[in-house]
Amino acid sequence: MMILKCIAVDDEPLALKLVETFIQQTPFLELAASCDNAVEAMGLIREKQPDIVFLDINMPNLTGMELARLLQDTPGLMPKIVFTTAYNHYAIEGYKVNAVDYLLKPFSYEEFLRAANKILQITEESSNNFQPITADDEFIFLKVEYNWVRISLKDILYIESLKDYVKVHLDDSQKTVLSLISLKALEEKLPSSKFMRIHRSFIVSLDKISAISKHSVFIGKTEISVGEQYKEPFKTIVDKWLK
Known part of the structure; x- marks a missing residue:
């Protein structure tokens, strides 16, 4: 310790x-x-x-x-x-x-x-001193209690901030992982081509977005609002998708 x-x-x-x-x-x-x-x-x-x-x-x-x-x-x-x-x-x-x-x-x-x-x-x-994960990497290790747990990037639906922790929601029968790390620190490690912060409390997997409304995104049945300061960068991504 x-x-x-x-x-x-x-x-x-x-x-x-x-x-x-x-x-x-x-x-x-x-x-x-x-x-x-x-x-x-x-x-x-x-x-x-x-x-x-x-x-x-x-x-x-x-x-x-x-x-x-x-x-x-x-x-x-x-x-x-x-x-x-x-x-x-x-x-x-x-x-x-x-x-x-x-x-x-x-x-x-x-x-x-x-x-x-x-x-x-x-x-x-x-x-x-972890190196940021690149788009070619397939997994990340997160500290969960006293262990380092390997999580496949392709399994991540979205990541939610809970004060000093993050809750990683996985595409595995509603499974979640709780890790002691800030959302900002985790954001810096994730590849920007696959993940995007759209709210002060949420990072989403771009591949898992199933629908988009004017002010929010849907990942399956879960609706996540797009925060005001994140609307312009997210709009840039959406515009590319809709071309």
């Missing part, structure tokens, strides 16, 4: 202790260090090279947001950041410094674990 090193930073002792406890009870996380201010955190990040920093925003002298900007401007020193704060108005600013997630205090272990799992997924996808 991949282990991710973490640093917890918070000037509130109880909040810091809670994050430390959550890290320690999560099997794939390791607490490398913790501290109560962003200045000390900068030195610890340089020394420990953590994968994740759970970072409070409102701290004296140097705020968590200011630390995140410093890290962003330091080549080779940008761990994944999860902001922890009692104020929700920092969310947009947090995404400007590429924060992976944003935990609003008081947060539960379930919320903490969801953020940690998101980073584990991103890290695993990066380390696996």
Whole structure:
């Protein structure tokens, strides 16, 4: 199992202790260090090279947001950041410094674990470094629980996004496969000549489309809407079909 090193930073002792406890009870996380201010955190990040920093925003002298900007401007020193704060108005600013997630205090272990799992997924996808599948390839491997499952491209009807997972619908008596990967990451691996994203939550197999209406496609009896931002590229495909 991949282990991710973490640093917890918070000037509130109880909040810091809670994050430390959550890290320690999560099997794939390791607490490398913790501290109560962003200045000390900068030195610890340089020394420990953590994968994740759970970072409070409102701290004296140097705020968590200011630390995140410093890290962003330091080549080779940008761990994944999860902001922890009692104020929700920092969310947009947090995404400007590429924060992976944003935990609003008081947060539960379930919320903490969801953020940690998101980073584990991103890290695993990066380390696996799979090459995109080409039009000549006939299958893909997807991680399903603790196994890598081989799926034939010709069997895929459509792919549905379920938050951090995708559900792959197969042409095999309503069979589906659930895999921990984002729809965007999977889209980048699939051959564009065979698959197309037509909605923020759906990728379809072009060969499996059985009918087209003004605003949707049909794969068998399943109707899938074409999202507004995907209508023009999809229209280009349809125009070629109807020539």
